[in-house]
Every structure is written in structure tokens, then in C-alpha cells.
Amino acid sequence: MKSIVDTFFNFLLNQLYRIGQFGLFLQHSFSSLFSTQSEWKETAKQCYLIGYKTLPLVGITGFIMGLVLTIQTRPTLSDFGAESWLPAMVSVSIVREIGPVITALICAGKVGSGIGAELGSMNVTEQIDAMEVSGTNPFNYLVVTRILACAFMLPLLTIYNDIISMLGSFMGVNIMGEVSIRLFFASALSEISFLDIFSSLIKTFFFGLAIGIISTYQGYYAQKGTVGVGAAANASVVISSLLIFILDMVAVQISSLFS
Amino acid sequence: MNQNETILRVKNLSKSFGEKQVLSDINIEVLKGETMVIIGMSGSGKSVLIKCLIGLITPDTGEINILNNDLLSLKKKALNTLRTKLGFLFQSAALYDSMTVQENLAFPMRNNFDLSKAEKLTAMEKVLEEVGLAGTLQQMPAELSGGMRKRLGLARTLIMQPEFIFYDEPTTGLDPITSKEISELILQVQEKYNTSSILITHDMACAKLTANRMIVLKDGKIADEGNYESLAKSPISWIQNLFQ
Ligand SMILES: Nc1ncnc2c1ncn2[C@@H]1O[C@H](COP(=O)(O)OP(=O)(O)OP(=O)(O)O)[C@@H](O)[C@H]1O
Ligand SMILES: [Mg+2]
Numbered sequence: 001m002k003s004i005v006d007t008f009f010n011f012l013l014n015q016l017y018r019i020g021q022f023g024l025f026l027q028h029s030f031s032s033l034f035s036t037q038s039e040w041k042e043t044a045k046q047c048y049l050i051g052y053k054t055l056p057l058v059g060i061t062g063f064i065m066g067l068v069l070t071i072q073t074r075p076t077l078s079d080f081g082a083e084s085w086l087p088a089m090v091s092v093s094i095v096r097e098i099g100p101v102i103t104a105l106i107c108a109g110k111v112g113s114g115i116g117a118e119l120g121s122m123n124v125t126e127q128i129d130a131m132e133v134s135g136t137n138p139f140n141y142l143v144v145t146r147i148l149a150c151a152f153m154l155p156l157l158t159i160y161n162d163i164i165s166m167l168g169s170f171m172g173v174n175i176m177g178e179v180s181i182r183l184f185f186a187s188a189l190s191e192i193s194f195l196d197i198f199s200s201l202i203k204t205f206f207f208g209l210a211i212g213i214i215s216t217y218q219g220y221y222a223q224k225g226t227v228g229v230g231a232a233a234n235a236s237v238v239i240s241s242l243l244i245f246i247l248d249m250v251a252v253q254i255s256s257l258f259s
Numbered sequence: 260m261n262q263n264e265t266i267l268r269v270k271n272l273s274k275s276f277g278e279k280q281v282l283s284d285i286n287i288e289v290l291k292g293e294t295m296v297i298i299g300m301s302g303s304g305k306s307v308l309i310k311c312l313i314g315l316i317t318p319d320t321g322e323i324n325i326l327n328n329d330l331l332s333l334k335k336k337a338l339n340t341l342r343t344k345l346g347f348l349f350q351s352a353a354l355y356d357s358m359t360v361q362e363n364l365a366f367p368m369r370n371n372f373d374l375s376k377a378e379k380l381t382a383m384e385k386v387l388e389e390v391g392l393a394g395t396l397q398q399m400p401a402e403l404s405g406g407m408r409k410r411l412g413l414a415r416t417l418i419m420q421p422e423f424i425f426y427d428e429p430t431t432g433l434d435p436i437t438s439k440e441i442s443e444l445i446l447q448v449q450e451k452y453n454t455s456s457i458l459i460t461h462d463m464a465c466a467k468l469t470a471n472r473m474i475v476l477k478d479g480k481i482a483d484e485g486n487y488e489s490l491a492k493s494p495i496s497w498i499q500n501l502f503q
Pocket of ligand 2: 350
């Protein structure tokens with residue numbers, strides 16, 4: 001009996017400890033964002049790495065998504081005789097919802113796990129300590145740069161994803177009957193407002209922030225040993241994916257206030 | 260400068276992890292230009308001790324004064340400035356896996372704006388030459404052997420010509436010939452730049468060559484101290500066994 005109580009208390013203490021640690025981590029991250037000794041060069045490098053490495057994956061998924069969505073929506077619309085709405089309908093779902101979320105999930109999987117594993121193994125093999133003793137602030141150099149890079153790159157990747165999805169959709173529309181690309185885009189963009197694009201950019205900025213913060217935190221405080229590295233990579237993906245959905249829900253509520 | 264100036268003074272240093280007392284009541288003084296060798300069995304707390312001395316681990320109690328700085332009261336910025344004058348060789352070498360040899364060596368110099376690019380490159384080539392790794396600038400650490408990694412770690416420690424160096428087992432995992440060369444290099448650095456250092460080792464040939472004074476650590480306490488000759492003749496049998 002006692003051991004169960006003990007285990008429970010240990011678990012509780014551990015969770016409280018993690019929450020406190022995360023709180024400090026957040027506070028430290030945000031205060032470092034505005035510190036004078038920012039690592040702009042390294043941030044740019046991380047932007048390049050994060051953006052460039054996910055470009056093909058985001059492109060392929062985006063293309064397939066647009067194509068599939070179009071093919072699957074067509075029968076429903078033609079039942080109502082509203083086939084001419086197809087481009088508008090697909091592009092609205094892509095720009096408002098599917099583009100941002102899918103791009104963010106892909107980045108959570110690819111970039112988040114990468115950051116979690118990289119920082120985790122740097123922690124385990126004392127590389128972070130080595131930076132610290134060589135007079136570089138590892139928090140600014142490793143954590144802040146990656147958080148910023150994720151937050152900057154996600155909106156850009158989402159725009160890229162949206163465009164490629166539209167091209168996929170254009171292909172989908174063209175499988176049955178011919179539509180010129182001009183007509184397609186005119187029709188597709190007719191239903192998209194500035195607010196849609198603006199809120200999607202803001203939303204994905206926060207998705208990126210979430211991916212960056214969660215995965216750097218998991219990596220930076222990984223438990224020692226190779227198990228710790230795996231766990232950090234895993235937790236980065238799981239928690240940031242979950243967070244993306246939660247943030248998306250919040251974003252829907254907020255943007256419905258404005259429209 | 261007074262030759263007998265104390266450059267590192269540690270007073271009543273203690274550290275425990277949870278219930279486990281790893282260091283208790285450690286007192287050490289190192290003079291300018293002196294090499295202090297620490298020996299002791301595995302797990303006796305040697306690595307934890309020097310990590311405390313460079314501020315990677317915060318001790319529970321005690322005072323640390325190094326190069327006229329009260330280490331434990333330093334702010335982040337002052338600590339980083341101080342650290343550019345200190346060198347630290349990790350037991351695991353702690354090379355940056357994602358960087359080339361050149362980038363590894365450049366890292367400690369990245370906040371040094373006094374040197375030009377060309378001067379930095381010359382310094383890198385020189386220090387690689389000294390540790391016997393000439394011509395490896397473009398390789399990745401993963402392509403190096405265990406001993407080469409160790410020597411690269413040493414090169415990265417030496418490149419800034421620190422005033423005080425902590426070596427954690429600089430010759431472990433090297434063949435006897437390379438070990439001897441590294442020990443001689445450490446001695447040369449000390450003589451040439453009047454560097455002070457603390458050196459942890461299990462390699463008695465290295466200790467014999469480099470030590471001015473030695474400390475024996477056991478279960479986190481200083482069990483004995485003296486010079487190489489006096490400790491080698493210690494009447495306590497386990498200390499004598501360390502010298503075999
Ligand atoms: N971060 C830590 N958390 C908990 N315990 C630790 C930590 N670091 C070290 N220890 C413990 O402190 C003790 C001393 O470790 P240390 O690494 O200083 O040994 P050492 O004397 O350097 O041994 P070796 O010669 O094998 O390198 C060990 O029992 C170790 O388990
Ligand atoms: Mg050790």
C-alpha cells in the first residue's frame with residue numbers, strides 16, 4: 001500500500017518538477033529573444049536548414065492533397081449541380097484549414113523530431129556543456145535560434161504548400177473536362193479573403209513557435225543515455241502535434257470573432 | 260607577477276546528487292604555473308569536482324576563487340568572459356558532431372574579434388600539427404578514430420591559449436607512444452605559457468611527467484596529497500595500487 005502512495009507522490013513531484021522546469025524554460029526563451037547577444041547568423045542557417053529540408057516533403061504532400069481533395073469533392077458537388085464551385089471549395093479548405101495543419105504536422109514530424117534528437121544527443125554527449133565552457137551561451141545558440149527559425153519558416157512553408165496544393169487541385173479538375181489555369185485560379189481565389197490568408201499566416205507562426213519550443217525543450221532537457229534521445233524525439237513529435245490541433249481549435253474560435 | 264601566487268583556491272566544497280554525497284569538504288590550492296594531478300578510483304568524484312570548478316555544476320556549499328574571480332557569484336556575462344581564459348578537456352572529448360574539424364576548432368574563437376580569419380586559420384593549423392592531426396581540417400569528427408577524437412578535443416582546448424586548463428583524462432584510450440607525446444605536449448604548454456592546470460588521470464606515466472603536486476580522491480574526499488614520489492611510496496596499499 002505504502003509503495004503505491006510513494007509511487008504516486010513521486011510521479012506527482014516529477015510532473016510538478018517538469019512543469020516548473022518548462023515554465024523557467026519558457027521564461028528564459030522569451031527573455032532571450034530580445035537579448036542583445038542574439039545569434040542572427042545561426043538563426044538564418046537554421047531557417048535555411050528547416051525550410052530547405054522540408055520543401056520536397058511539403059510539396060509532394062501538398063500536391064497529392066490538392067489532387068485527392070478535388071477528385072473526392074467532385075461527385076458531391078455534381079450531385080447538386082454545383083461543379084463549377086469545385087476550385088473555390090477546395091481552395092478555401094486548403095487555405096483556411098488543411099494547408100496550415102498538414103504543413104505543421106509534417107514539420108512536427110520532420111523538424112520537431114530532428115531538433116529533439118539533435119539537441120538530445122548533444123546534451124547526452126556533453127556538447128552543450130562544451131559550448132557553455134567555451135564562453136558561448138548554448139541557450140541562445142541552440143534553443144532560441146531554432147524556435148525563431150520554426151516560427152519564421154512555418155508560414156512560408158504553408159504558403160508554398162498552398163500553392164502546390166492548388167496546382168494539384170488544378171490537375172484534379174482537369175482530369176474531367178478542360179479548364180484553363182486562368183479560369184481555375186480566378187475561380188479558386190474568388191472566395192478567399194485577405195483575412196483568410198492573414199489568419200493562416202498568424203496561425204502557422206504560432207504552430208511553428210509551438211514546434212520549436214516543445215522540441216527544443218524536450219531535447220535540451222533529455223534524460224541521459226540513448227534512451228533519453230529517443231524519448232526526446234518521440235515526445236517532440238507527439239506533444240507538438242497535439243498542440244497544433246489545440247491551437248487550431250483556438251484559432252478557429254478567434255477568427256470566427258472577426259468574420 | 261609573483262611566482263607563488265595562488266591562482267585557484269577551493270574551500271570546503273561539497274556536492275551531493277539527491278541522497279548521494281559525491282564531494283565532501285574539498286580544499287585545494289593551485290599556484291601559478293603549477294600542474295595539479297588528481298588521481299582516484301572510478302566514481303570517486305574527479306569529473307564532478309572539475310565541473311564544479313568551471314561552473315558546469317553548482318556545488319551545495321563552498322567557495323571557488325579562480326583567476327581572482329569569485330566563481331559562484333559571477334553573472335552570466337562575466338562568467339562567459341572568464342571562461343574564455345579557461346580551457347576544459349572533457350573526458351568524452353565532447354566534439355560537435357555536426358561540425359567539421361575546422362568548425363570545431365573555430366567555435367571557441369567565435370566571440371574573439373581581435374583575430375582575422377587568416378590568423379584564426381593559422382592558429383588552427385598550428386594546434387592540429389601539435390596534436391598530430393595535421394591535414395584533417397575538413398573531416399567530420401565521426402570519421403576520426405577514438406584517439407584522434409581525444410586529440411582533437413585537446414586541440415580545441417588549447418587553441419585559445421587558456422591561462423588555466425582542466426584536463427579530464429587526456430591520455431585515456433591512446434596507445435603508449437601517443438600518450439607520451441600528449442603528456443609531453445601538456446608539459447610543453449605549461450612551460451611555454453606558464454599555464455596552470457588540474458589534470459585527472461589514471462595514466463601514471465602521464466602523472467609522473469606532468470605533476471608538480473598530486474591529490475588522491477576517495478569517495479569524494481581528499482585521502483592524501485603530495486608529490487609523485489612521496490605518494491608512490493605511500494604506506495597505504497590501495498594508494499600504492501593506483502600507481503601500478
Ligand atoms: N549529474 C549527475 N547526477 C547524479 N549523479 C552523478 C552525476 N554526475 C556524476 N554523478 C555521480 O557522481 C559520482 C562521481 O562521478 P565522477 O564522474 O566524478 O567520477 P570519476 O571520479 O570522474 O570517475 P571516472 O574515473 O570513472 O571518470 C558517480 O557515482 C556518479 O554516479
Ligand atoms: Mg571522470
